[in-house]
Amino acid sequence: MPDSPPPPGPWFALFTEIGILGQLSRAMLEARLPPGFLQPHFSVLNHLIRVRDGQTPLALARAFQVPKTTMTHTLAGLERGGLVRMAPNPRDGRSKRVWITDAGRAFREEAIAALSPDLAALTARFPSDRVAAVLPVMAELRAVMDAMRDEDPDDPAQPPPPLVR
Amino acid sequence: MPDSPPPPGPWFALFTEIGILGQLSRAMLEARLPPGFLQPHFSVLNHLIRVRDGQTPLALARAFQVPKTTMTHTLAGLERGGLVRMAPNPRDGRSKRVWITDAGRAFREEAIAALSPDLAALTARFPSDRVAAVLPVMAELRAVMDAMRDEDPDDPAQPPPPLVR
DNA sequence: TGCATGTAGATCTATATCGAACTATATAGA
DNA sequence: TCTATATAGTTCGATATAGATCTACATGCA
Numbered sequence: 001m002p003d004s005p006p007p008p009g010p011w012f013a014l015f016t017e018i019g020i021l022g023q024l025s026r027a028m029l030e031a032r033l034p035p036g037f038l039q040p041h042f043s044v045l046n047h048l049i050r051v052r053d054g055q056t057p058l059a060l061a062r063a064f065q066v067p068k069t070t071m072t073h074t075l076a077g078l079e080r081g082g083l084v085r086m087a088p089n090p091r092d093g094r095s096k097r098v099w100i101t102d103a104g105r106a107f108r109e110e111a112i113a114a115l116s117p118d119l120a121a122l123t124a125r126f127p128s129d130r131v132a133a134v135l136p137v138m139a140e141l142r143a144v145m146d147a148m149r150d151e152d153p154d155d156p157a158q159p160p161p162p163l164v165r
Numbered sequence: 166m167p168d169s170p171p172p173p174g175p176w177f178a179l180f181t182e183i184g185i186l187g188q189l190s191r192a193m194l195e196a197r198l199p200p201g202f203l204q205p206h207f208s209v210l211n212h213l214i215r216v217r218d219g220q221t222p223l224a225l226a227r228a229f230q231v232p233k234t235t236m237t238h239t240l241a242g243l244e245r246g247g248l249v250r251m252a253p254n255p256r257d258g259r260s261k262r263v264w265i266t267d268a269g270r271a272f273r274e275e276a277i278a279a280l281s282p283d284l285a286a287l288t289a290r291f292p293s294d295r296v297a298a299v300l301p302v303m304a305e306l307r308a309v310m311d312a313m314r315d316e317d318p319d320d321p322a323q324p325p326p327p328l329v330r
Numbered sequence: 331t332g333c334a335t336g337t338a339g340a341t342c343t344a345t346a347t348c349g350a351a352c353t354a355t356a357t358a359g360a
Numbered sequence: 361t362c363t364a365t366a367t368a369g370t371t372c373g374a375t376a377t378a379g380a381t382c383t384a385c386a387t388g389c390a
Contacts, residue, residue, distance in 0.1 A: 022187035259368040
């Protein structure tokens, strides 16, 4: 078996595309944000609106699949800019809760507005029907990989599947 | 118009999925690489095999859509590990060329082998037909965004479309 | 109640990423 | 040929990302 193994299946190819698309979309967004703000800042604000306010930093870290230290850093940036407000959690003295401020809402809306020409240009070249068509597949794949991460017994991590909840 | 604008179309949703999938796939890969090596190292080796050897660092930076300083750093890591070999380009005194070494080939093959259980587990939960089905769409989207980046007159970058070449 | 263990977050440190500025070489045009 | 400009790569500095460790609080159980 002297053959050099080709990357198995379409997985490598897909992950390569995903990686590059991630960088391109990130660059597109960040070109429209005020200096000092990056994609994670926008994404967190967006999440606070789309999902809900008042979550803990750890919940946000899990939602974005980043280490909690990274989320601490991102939230500190948002708080410095007055885009979120953080307060101790009365229910749990260890944790905090995070709310978006009016300035944060405005920031998000301005970013979306600033981005709309880019998205329009994109839609002209790549109809959003096609995006809508692949979206459920990508979402499901994300969910599957997300779940695997919490299961993998080979990974020096989590206890076996949470039996309750 | 007091309505808060919802993220327009499916674009935001797709980019969110892409971002998270990027992180998850990167984590999956890096968990199987020897310490000190990261996804970019693997990706460059893979590219040198899949596409071709002997490219310049700048060509690699463009292929991966990263700044050239980042590629310098990645290549330095690969060279330190003996996985690539770099030599001046006799055709152009400014540039270098990059070749993968035997150790680099072995490294890539071992990484692929180490990853195959993960990919098998993934395939069990998410058939690769479905991956193959979305792959062309994602590849085309990447190509479109790639092209836009080199065109965008609104971006404080490139001169208008290269007329020659 | 008291102790063992687990969890949320912060701090410290290392490294990845990337922009600005620099050096050396190449290329185009007078 | 000479000069202006462009390009390849590096260096330097700033910041993002993330692992290890620490502190404070929570939870479970004797």
